[in-house]
Structure formats: structure tokens, C-alpha cells
Amino acid sequence: MKKNKIFPAILEKEFLEIEKKIKKIKKNFNSVQIDICDGEFVPSKTFASSKRKDSFLKIKKVTKNLNLELDMMVKKPEKWLTLVKLSNAARVVFHKKTVRDFSEIFLFSKNEKINVGLGVHLDDKNSEILKILQENNFKFIQIMGIKKVGYSGEKLSEDVYKKIKFFRKNFPKLEITIDGGVKEENYLKLIKAGASKVGANSMIFKDKTKKLLI
Numbered sequence: 001m002k003k004n005k006i007f008p009a010i011l012e013k014e015f016l017e018i019e020k021k022i023k024k025i026k027k028n029f030n031s032v033q034i035d036i037c038d039g040e041f042v043p044s045k046t047f048a049s050s051k052r053k054d055s056f057l058k059i060k061k062v063t064k065n066l067n068l069e070l071d072m073m074v075k076k077p078e079k080w081l082t083l084v085k086l087s088n089a090a091r092v093v094f095h096k097k098t099v100r101d102f103s104e105i106f107l108f109s110k111n112e113k114i115n116v117g118l119g120v121h122l123d124d125k126n127s128e129i130l131k132i133l134q135e136n137n138f139k140f141i142q143i144m145g146i147k148k149v150g151y152s153g154e155k156l157s158e159d160v161y162k163k164i165k166f167f168r169k170n171f172p173k174l175e176i177t178i179d180g181g182v183k184e185e186n187y188l189k190l191i192k193a194g195a196s197k198v199g200a201n202s203m204i205f206k207d208k209t210k211k212l213l214i
Helices: 015-025 053-062 077-087 103-112 126-135 159-170 187-193 207-213
Strands: 006-010 031-037 067-073 091-095 115-120 140-144 175-179 197-200
Touching: 006 015, 015 031, 015 053, 053 067, 053 077, 067 077, 067 115, 077 091, 077 103, 103 115, 115 126, 126 159, 140 159, 159 175, 159 187, 187 197
Parallel strands: 006 031, 006 197, 031 067, 067 091, 091 115, 115 140, 140 175, 175 197
Antiparallel strands: none
């Protein structure tokens, strides 16, 4: 699989674990996604969930020379925008379920030149997402491949394929990424269904899949 079709996705509670994973992938990938979970929007908490400025500065430092994407699985993400800026992220995912009015986020995106993606969950109604995409200039969408969002190692839901095909049909040129449940046995099928890229955690970082890092 070409590297431009896969990106490492990191969900960790401790900075040391993030640092270890970054060191492992930085020679083979030029981008990485780091999940920020606040324990409210999703039950799990990750590093930087306390909203400390120094946490985001650490993320900035460890991802130097990488294109950083933050997956903001947090309530009221507009209150996290200053912290996102500190991280020097190139791309940010904001989830449909967390935002009522995207105007502030898009103003931030324009001012800081950060590409914004829409996080789409399997139970989000396609018609509602369609309307949001028609009204806002999202650079990409991220479809969650699992039902229990905010946890690593969850099984991919078969429902994701219908979701991919629907949005690929309606937006032929839109970048569609998949996050959650991506494994060796399904990532090619996800691409064939219409996904542009897939994010992987355990598939990349487990020893048995070192061939993906070659």
C-alpha cells in the first residue's frame, strides 16, 4: 500500500507513549494524527485532555517536521482553538456532534491557515451531513469506522462501507478518510469503497505489521 493512502493515528494517555510512537514512524511517514479525547464527548481521556498549554507545546515539539492532524473528540471545540494553534497543526477534525455553528471554526481556519475536516459518526444521518457539507467548505471528512468512538483496537463496523460509498457518490473529489477499526484484512476494501486515506493505530505499531513501515 502506498504511504499516501495510510497515516498513523495515535491515541495515548501518556506523552511518553506518543513520543515513542512518533520516533517509530517519523522515518517512514510524513504525517500523523493525534487524538485529543476530553472524557466528556467520549468517555476516554488522552494526553492533553486537561487543556494545559504546555501539553500542546509538547505535541508541537515532538511532531516537528511532520504534518500534524489533531482529531478533536471534545465538547465545545471552539474553546480549544487557541490550544490547537499552539500545537502547529496543519489539519484538524471537528466532529459534527460537537458543533452547532461552524462559523467561528472556519474563521479560525482561515486566519491560521489550518485545514478543517468534519468528523462523521456511523449514526449521523447522511442527509444532515450532506447539508453541512453543502453549506461549509470542509477540506475533508473523516468517517469513524467504529461505533465506540474514542478507543483503540475496536472492531470495524460493516456499516462504514455504505457511508463511504454514499459520500463518494455525492462528492467525487472530496477527501474521505477513515479512522477506527482499520486492519490488514480490511484497509484495501476501504480504499476500494472510495476512501482516500485510512488512519491506523495497532495495524502500524504492532510488530507483526512492520512491513507497512518499509
